[in-house]
Amino acid sequence: MNESKKSLTAEEEALFNKWLQQKKDFAENSIKECLEQVYPEKKAIHDVMNYAMYNGGKRLRPILVFEGAEIAGMELQKAVPAACALEMIHCYSLVHDDLPAMDDDDYRRGKLSCHKAFGEDMAILAGDALLTGAFEVLAGAICYNDLERTRLLRVIGEIALAAGSNGMISGQVLDLKSEDQNINQADLREIHELKTGRLFVASLRAGAILGGLDAESLEELTLYAENFGLAFQITDDILDVIGNEQDMGKPIGSDEKSHKATYPGLFGMEKAQEMARESVINCIDNLRGFGTKADFLRYLAYYLLGRSN
């Protein structure tokens, strides 16, 4: 792949879409197998957890876990617990974010949000169960006898840090407190870096760490993931203004309605689109040393610019 290009040709895009679908299917099947193994016996709460997990999500976090593992040269099967855990954490955060006391959203990807479908009590508990389950699944990776224990513990620690009170949760706190406030670019970037970026970074790093990638390459992947998170958030904000409700599965304009600070709101649409492109270029730049084995990650960064949901 030519690294200096600014966008994909139609042919490249068609090829990438097929590739992305394959990766997504692999992630989807891995998650399903993993959950069925951990929860063979279905209790009432598992129906709610499944509703939250099988929700038409893009599975970007598991895909990043597997990319990290592949670049590190590890058998993908051993990365399944980490991939599943990161999606569980992502899905729990959506369930709790949608609650009336939080963002109060009735819909999520075109379906009733969890508390609308099952009640607030069950939504709170299902979120708690997904979060707890993520660590149950991670610890279960011990079943791979040749998976290095110290690496696995390091990954558990990094994921908890990324999702916790110094990571995703503090981003959500800042986000809630920022409604109706005048915030500047640095504040906005911090909110998104914490709320969205940290989990993307933890995902790509998790696979790479489990696979024993060297420190320098790991640092480059970390910079990729940070810029990926930024580009994801800017394009998310853009889609909330100009997206198609059907593609998005939720009403557009929700950020403006809830008086949330966004990139287009703060900088105007044109500048926001320029910033998204810059972040994508930064993504690609950080993959210089990886050769063709990082091609999918390169395409994935471009994909953010053209995504419709």
Add this chain to the structure above:
Amino acid sequence: MNESKKSLTAEEEALFNKWLQQKKDFAENSIKECLEQVYPEKKAIHDVMNYAMYNGGKRLRPILVFEGAEIAGMELQKAVPAACALEMIHCYSLVHDDLPAMDDDDYRRGKLSCHKAFGEDMAILAGDALLTGAFEVLAGAICYNDLERTRLLRVIGEIALAAGSNGMISGQVLDLKSEDQNINQADLREIHELKTGRLFVASLRAGAILGGLDAESLEELTLYAENFGLAFQITDDILDVIGNEQDMGKPIGSDEKSHKATYPGLFGMEKAQEMARESVINCIDNLRGFGTKADFLRYLAYYLLGRSN
């Protein structure tokens, strides 16, 4: 200690109370040091987490972790992360249980419950942060170079299992669904075994597993902890009827008000007290092989029968 006795003498009780206070102080200080180390920089959410953590609790779960570690002959310092993590999980569960959508309790141990003091959104997030933080703290035990990694991973897995959708959370689901229902002894026992018992069992086992206790002794401690959980719950139900509001820090009669099934409600007060005594005897019976090093656990079981909060 004479193992066939049915209660403590006044002298033994005074001695035990001093001992318990020492163990509680040790647990309290360990938790404080551990949290200050993990969260040196205070964010808004940490104030809410601290409010939930420093709440006058009995610290029974950390105390059990340290007892397990001591019986296994391990340096107590290495059990601090597990002790802290189990108290964090216990405290998160209280914060979420008190929410309006759940048990809707305005007070907890004489203080405003978390959502009353900080708002529902912050209470949900602080609970999430404590739960996530528990695993951050556990993974942080990797700093002890000679702590066996496979044991640590096993403990992380057991704690997540005990707290998750097949453990504590499914107990809370059954509890919520049992309000206003006719339930029998087996149902009641299952609810409490899941909601309360599992975390006690995980606590005592965590310390013992980290310390490398043999399988047979571990099984005996497990039976102790199961009976301990049962005795704890029966005496909890009894206190909700005949307890002193000041000692309890919450209104008594709350179970009856919310139409919850309880041991005194199902069996009458006299039979419930008899059942609590039986569970305590079962606790002691399972410590036959441990000699004097399990004396504190023996006293602790008797203590449940006389506790006032």
